[in-house]
Each structure stands twice: as C-alpha cells, then as structure tokens.
Amino acid sequence: MAAKSTWSEQVHRVLRTQNVRQIGYVPDSGLKRIIELVRADKKMCAVSLTTEEEGIALATGAWLGGERSAVLMQSSGVGNCINMLGMAIECRIPLLMIVTMRGQWAEFNPWQMPMAQATAAVLGAMGVIVQNVEAPDDIAETVAAAGKLAFNTNRAVAVAIAQRAIGTKAFK
Amino acid sequence: MSARKNGLDRRKAVAQILARRGNALVVTGLGAPTWDVAAAGDNDLNFYTWGGMGCAAMVGLGLALAQPKRRVIVITGDGEMLMAVGSLATIAVKQPRNLAIAVMDNGHYGETGMQATHTQFGVDLAGMAGAAGFRAAATVRTTAQLKTWIPRLYDNGPVFIDIKVTAENAPLVLPPRDGSLLKLRFRQALLGGA
Numbered sequence: 001m002a003a004k005s006t007w008s009e010q011v012h013r014v015l016r017t018q019n020v021r022q023i024g025y026v027p028d029s030g031l032k033r034i035i036e037l038v039r040a041d042k043k044m045c046a047v048s049l050t051t052e053e054e055g056i057a058l059a060t061g062a063w064l065g066g067e068r069s070a071v072l073m074q075s076s077g078v079g080n081c082i083n084m085l086g087m088a089i090e091c092r093i094p095l096l097m098i099v100t101m102r103g104q105w106a107e108f109n110p111w112q113m114p115m116a117q118a119t120a121a122v123l124g125a126m127g128v129i130v131q132n133v134e135a136p137d138d139i140a141e142t143v144a145a146a147g148k149l150a151f152n153t154n155r156a157v158a159v160a161i162a163q164r165a166i167g168t169k170a171f172k
Numbered sequence: 173m174s175a176r177k178n179g180l181d182r183r184k185a186v187a188q189i190l191a192r193r194g195n196a197l198v199v200t201g202l203g204a205p206t207w208d209v210a211a212a213g214d215n216d217l218n219f220y221t222w223g224g225m226g227c228a229a230m231v232g233l234g235l236a237l238a239q240p241k242r243r244v245i246v247i248t249g250d251g252e253m254l255m256a257v258g259s260l261a262t263i264a265v266k267q268p269r270n271l272a273i274a275v276m277d278n279g280h281y282g283e284t285g286m287q288a289t290h291t292q293f294g295v296d297l298a299g300m301a302g303a304a305g306f307r308a309a310a311t312v313r314t315t316a317q318l319k320t321w322i323p324r325l326y327d328n329g330p331v332f333i334d335i336k337v338t339a340e341n342a343p344l345v346l347p348p349r350d351g352s353l354l355k356l357r358f359r360q361a362l363l364g365g366a
Contacts (some may be wrong), residue, residue, distance in 0.1 A: 022237055045237055047266060050258030057227035057259075061199070061234020064219055064355065066363045069234065087224035090351035 007165075008033035010140030011098070012041070018147045020070045020096065021045055022062040024055030028074035030100035030166035035072065052077035053084040060093045068151060070096040075103060075119045075160070076112065085126045085156060094150040097128070097158035098143060105164035108171050120160060128156040136165045180318060182276045182337040186247060187212045189274055189322055193245065196326070197235055197362065201228035201248025203283040205276050209247055210347035216361035219354055220347045226255035229273055233263050236271040236329075239362070243270050243326055250277040250291045250334070257300060263330055264305030272325040273301070273332045278339045286339065301332035311336065 005013075011034055015023070023038045024047045025031065039046045049055050055071030062069035073081075078099055088095045102109070103116020120130045129149065133142040143159050150157040186208040190198070198218045200206040205228075206220045219235075221227055232246035253275050263271065279292035291297060302309035309332040312318050321333050348354060 022234060047233070047237075047262065050261055053226065054230045054256070054259050054262055057224065057230030058234040060227065061231035061236070062238045063234075064231070064358050064362070065197075065235040065238025066359070067234075067238035084224050084227055087221065087227055087351065090223070091355040092352045093355065 006033060007136045007139040008037060011143050012037040014140050014144045014147065015070060016041070016043065018068065018144070018151065020068040020147065022047060022058060022067055022069040023072065024049050024058045024069065025072035026052050026055075026074070026077050028072075028100045029169055030074070030161065031072050031098075052080040056081050056084040056088055056095065059095050060087055060091065063093050068094070068096075070098060070147075072098045073100075075099055075101045075116045078119045078123060078158075079115045082122060082126060085128060088156050089127045092154040093156070094154050095128075095156035096143075096147050096150045097156070099158050099160045100166055101160055101163045102169070104162060106168045107163065108169065123158050128158050130158050130160055132160045132162065134162045134165055139165065179278070179336045179338040180312070180315065182208055182278065182335075183211055183342045185318060185335050185337060186276065188318065189245065189247070189325060192322070192326065194243070196243040196245050197239065199228050199232045199235065199244065199246045201246070201252035203249055203252070204278070204341065205247045205249050205252070206347065207342065207345045208276060211342065211345040214347055216357045218347070219358050220349075222349050222351075225252055226259070228252055229256055229259040229263060232271055232273065233259070233266060233268060236268040237266065240268075240270055244268075244272070245325060246271070246273040248273070248275055249282070250275055250279065250297065251281045251289045253297055254290055254295070260301050260304040260306070260332070264301070267305075267307070267330060269329050271329045271331075273330070274325060275332075275334045276337050277334045278337050280339050282339075282341055291334075296334075298332055298334040306330045306332045309333070
C-alpha cells in the first residue's frame with residue numbers, strides 16, 4: 001500500500017473531482033503544499049491575489065462564466081473580504097472558501113489574535129456558512145461536503161481549518 | 173484643483189464602445205458606469221454591479237478566464253478602480269487576452285456628493301495598468317483618441333483605457349438590481365439552462 005497522502009493532496013483531489021478550476025489564493029504557510037499542487041495542475045487555473053477580496057470577485061466572475069472557483073486564505077484575510085462577500089450573498093454565487101486559522105492553538109504572534117478570534121463570527125454575520133475542522137484526517141471530507149453544499153445550493157461556505165491541525169508557526 | 177470642465181461625454185463614449193460589442197460580455201462598476209451601460213441598452217450579457225466596490229476588474233478576470241473565447245469588457249469608474257489598484261497587478265500576471273477595462277474617469281465620487289478622487293490630482297491609472305504589465309494602456313482625452321482606442325478594446329488584451337469624461341452627472345438610467353436575477357439571466361444567456 002502506498003504511503004498515506006497528506007491532507008493537502010486529498011483536498012487537491014477533492015477540488016479536482018468537483019471540477020473546481022479557478023483557485024484564487026493569498027498564501028499561508030499551512031496552504032503551501034496545496035498551492036504547489038494547484039499551480040502544478042494543468043487542469044486548474046491558479047490566481048495569486050494581492051488581497052483576499054479579489055478572490056470573492058474572481059469566484060463571482062468564474063461562476064458567471066460557468067466555472068467553479070475556490071479561494072484559499074489565512075484567517076487574517078477573511079477580514080479583507082467582508083464587503084465583497086455581500087456581492088456573493090446577494091447574487092447567490094456558490095463560493096467555497098478554505099481558511100487556515102491562526103490565532104488559536106499555541107499562537108506566538110499576538111497581532112494574529114483579534115482577526116482570528118473574530119473570523120467565524122464575521123463570516124457568520126455576512127451569511128457565510130462556516131464549517132470548522134480540527135483533525136487532519138477530516139479536512140478533505142469537510143472540504144468535499146462544503147463544496148457540495150456551495151455548488152449544489154448556491155451558498156457561500158467557508159471551511160475553517162484549525163491551527164492545531166496544521167501546526168503552529170515556529171518563530172525561529 | 174477645480175472640477176474638470178472639459179472632457180468627453182460619458183454616455184456617448186460608453187455607447188460608442190458598446191456599439192461594436194457583438195456577443196461580448198460586459199461587467200459594470202457600481203454607480204454611474206452601471207447607469208451608462210444601462211443607458212446604452214439593456215442586455216442579458218451585462219452584469220451590473222450595485223455594490224462590492226472594487227470588484228469589477230476581478231469579476232472581469234474570473235469571467236475572462238472561464239470564457240477565453242469571448243471578449244470581456246469591464247466598464248467602471250475612477251473611484252471604483254482606485255479601490256482595486258492591486259487587481260491590476262493580479263490581472264497583468266494572468267495576461268488574459270480577452271479582457272479589456274475602460275474607466276470612465278470624471279475625477280469624482282459621483283454617487284456620494286462629488287468628492288474629488290485621486291485622479292484629479294494627477295494619479296495616473298493608465299500608467300499604473302501599464303506598469304503592472306497590461307499589454308496596452310492609455311489615457312484617452314479626445315474623441316480622436318477614443319476612436320483609435322475603441323478597436324484596441326476588442327483586440328489582444330489585457331487592455332486598459334482611462335477615459336477622461338466631464339464631471340456632469342447624466343440622467344439616471346437604472347437597470348435591474350436584484351443580484352440573483354442579474355446572475356441568472358446572464359448565465360442563462362451565456363450558458364443556456366440556469
């Protein structure tokens with residue numbers, strides 16, 4: 001039996017299976033591997049963003065044009081998206097956000113705390129459905145379920161991947 | 173600096189741009205550019221935005237990447253574009269050949285009381301687009317320049333033009349505003365079904 005695949009490889013496969021083509025992202029160390037996989041995938045179109053809200057608009061344009069999109073970001077980037085999320089909600093654009101959390105498990109950087117602790121609340125306030133995932137083995141399954149929810153029911157869904165699952169950034 | 177007196181007529185400029193749209197897909201930036209495009213004639217392949225300030229160029233990119241065989245024209249304002257200057261860099265890196273952006277630059281936030289925008293003080297949006305790496309970018313000040321640049325909007329992109337228009341508000345022409353409706357009719361016209 002082959003070595004067990006990582007959650008990043010599993011999530012990449014889920015995105016492929018669900019025909020998610022345009023992947024907007026602002027990097028996070030927890031997203032490093034999946035960004036590499038998406039960039040290397042000729043069937044996908046990776047779009048490096050200058051700010052996360054661009055990804056919400058990108059997903060809206062992609063859907064208008066008949067393509068599925070996902071947006072990858074760190075929890076701090078969620079704050080940049082808030083007003084733009086209003087467009088996705090008002091237009092009932094299916095939106096899949098994959099958010100790697102900071103400001104949780106053994107965080108070192110106090111500047112990460114305010115936005116991280118507000119992430120689920122502000123997403124919820126905008127009408128985005130938030131699905132939290134703590135265990136690495138559950139991440140791909142949660143993304144798959146979130147993708148189905150988003151694309152089958154035209155909703156905005158965010159998967160918040162806990163800092164504990166990814167590992168705490170070491171400042172050394 | 174005082175409000176610009178001379179400049180092109182925004183309604184005429186938008187009508188001229190769209191006169192040759194064929195089956196092009198059009199995204200509008202909130203406020204006057206949305207009214208300008210509606211005034212040129214409603215079309216199911218217009219996606220009018222009424223909010224999400226700063227979204228227009230990136231909605232255009234997502235659409236252009238999804239529909240590489242169709243021309244995508246973004247018509248927006250200087251305030252809306254200034255809010256999303258970073259998206260010029262994002263677009264330039266992707267080099268979508270089928271995407272064009274036309275900014276109706278009146279130097280003002282027209283929907284909120286005509287406050288000055290940065291372009292009135294010399295900020296050069298076309299220069300920014302060119303420096304980001306757009307294939308072609310220019311500031312258009314005269315009818316002759318507009319005539320030269322309109323065909324470029326339908327040629328190899330990404331193309332960016334900043335059209336200096338007068339600061340006079342044109343009469344309101346309001347298109348449909350329900351987001352779901354605008355999305356559904358656009359997708360139906362483009363993709364068939366819902």
